[in-house]
Amino acid sequence: MNTLEAHLYKNIVKNYDTPCYVYHRNIIKQNFLKFKKAFSHIHYAVKANSNLAILQCLSKLGSGFDIVSGGELMRVLKAGGKPSKIVFSGVGKKDEEIKLALENNIACFNVESRFEIHQLQRIAKSINRKANIALRVNPDISVKTHPYITTGLKHNKFGIGWKQIIPYYLEAKSCSHLKIKGIACHLGSQIFSQRPYISAMNKLLYLKKILEKNHIPIVHLDIGGGFGIDSHKTFDIQKLSDKLKKIKALSHVDVWVEPGRAIIANAGILLTRVISVKLSDKKFVITDCAMNDLIRPALYSAYHEIQSLQYANDKTLKNKQFVCDIVGPVCETSDFLGKDRKIFTQENDILLINMAGAYGFSMSSNYNSRPRCAEVLLDTKKKKSYLIRERESIEDLMAKEKCLK
Numbered sequence: 001m002n003t004l005e006a007h008l009y010k011n012i013v014k015n016y017d018t019p020c021y022v023y024h025r026n027i028i029k030q031n032f033l034k035f036k037k038a039f040s041h042i043h044y045a046v047k048a049n050s051n052l053a054i055l056q057c058l059s060k061l062g063s064g065f066d067i068v069s070g071g072e073l074m075r076v077l078k079a080g081g082k083p084s085k086i087v088f089s090g091v092g093k094k095d096e097e098i099k100l101a102l103e104n105n106i107a108c109f110n111v112e113s114r115f116e117i118h119q120l121q122r123i124a125k126s127i128n129r130k131a132n133i134a135l136r137v138n139p140d141i142s143v144k145t146h147p148y149i150t151t152g153l154k155h156n157k158f159g160i161g162w163k164q165i166i167p168y169y170l171e172a173k174s175c176s177h178l179k180i181k182g183i184a185c186h187l188g189s190q191i192f193s194q195r196p197y198i199s200a201m202n203k204l205l206y207l208k209k210i211l212e213k214n215h216i217p218i219v220h221l222d223i224g225g226g227f228g229i230d231s232h233k234t235f236d237i238q239k240l241s242d243k244l245k246k247i248k249a250l251s252h253v254d255v256w257v258e259p260g261r262a263i264i265a266n267a268g269i270l271l272t273r274v275i276s277v278k279l280s281d282k283k284f285v286i287t288d289c290a291m292n293d294l295i296r297p298a299l300y301s302a303y304h305e306i307q308s309l310q311y312a313n314d315k316t317l318k319n320k321q322f323v324c325d326i327v328g329p330v331c332e333t334s335d336f337l338g339k340d341r342k343i344f345t346q347e348n349d350i351l352l353i354n355m356a357g358a359y360g361f362s363m364s365s366n367y368n369s370r371p372r373c374a375e376v377l378l379d380t381k382k383k384k385s386y387l388i389r390e391r392e393s394i395e396d397l398m399a400k401e402k403c404l405k
Contacts (some may be wrong), residue, residue, distance in 0.1 A: 063081075
């Protein structure tokens with residue numbers, strides 16, 4: 001954290017209070033351009049962070065979008081995203097969501113089941129539209145990641161098994177209002193090894209060969225997302241691209257990728273104020289940020305680096321650092337932001353929770369009747385910040401509720 005950033009963060013706290021999500025526009029752009037250099041077809045995973053201003057930034061850079069709900073579709077369209085660059089994934093698409101996507105002529109549906117094949121056929125036929133589809137195969141490839149964020153193993157709910165995939169493609173081929181375009185898969189999240197993606201692509205190419213023998217041409221192969229990123233390392237997307245380009249069978253097919261966290265995670269920080277430092281059998285730093293604002297540590301045991309805004313650059317305080325749990329005010333033992341952290345901080349200090357751009361605000365809630373926090377877009381080059389989501393009020397939380405007479 002340099003002096004300019006510290007100054008800008010202090011102004012954001014002064015103007016918008018805490019807790020507050022802050023996203024660096026320049027980092028979002030840099031991350032996206034790395035993918036754009038490596039691949040031609042990029043569909044940002046909206047679930048990672050769906051703020052309209054962020055979707056608008058990515059749309060202007062030429063990004064496509066991977067959605068998993070009708071609500072995400074409407075967000076993308078409002079932000080200026082092109083329907084021709086939208087992929088609709090997810091295991092439980094509702095009829096009205098499918099109809100909305102068909103009416104907007106999206107690029108493709110990633111189909112998860114036999115039921116969905118016939119669901120799409122029924123709805124497309126009823127409104128006289130043709131649905132472009134790719135069946136999502138479950139490649140049963142193991143990756144080293146948290147068990148809650150694996151998606152490509154046979155015991156996961158996602159995708160279609162290898163025994164069923166060919167019969168399902170043949171069944172989809174016979175549907176009058178479906179047009180087969182590709183094959184899709186997704187392995188999980190926070191993957192740092194190149195090997196699972198190469199293995200998955202080889203499986204997709206094998207499947208493509210069988211399908212084309214059955215007169216089912218394949219235009220694109222979608223290897224999903226899950227490209228790892230944390231405070232110390234980042235998945236080398238260019239290296240993967242270079243390896244895939246060496247596979248001759250890929251020369252006549254488009255490769256699609258669906259990055260989410262890899263584009264937005266390190267662009268976001270969460271600012272929180274220290275309420276107090278509590279001494280019990282151990283030390284607790286209690287903040288105004290809680291698990292409702294950032295649930296990843298409680299849900300995945302996710303690690304986020306945390307530093308003091310006021311004291312981080314003061315080397316004279318290094319010997320005064322203490323080990324503590326950094327926790328929130330919510331009434332749950334799982335309400336923690338970091339455990340056994342070494343830090344120096346005091347009441348009213350501002351803490352920076354790093355790598356918070358992905359699955360932070362988008363997974364936040366109103367648990368304990370806590371209003372969701374503000375979101376700010378920061379442009380360090382212009383030294384300007386923009387409020388891109390107002391902080392909720394208690395009145396906002398109760399606006400849709402009614403007391404009985």
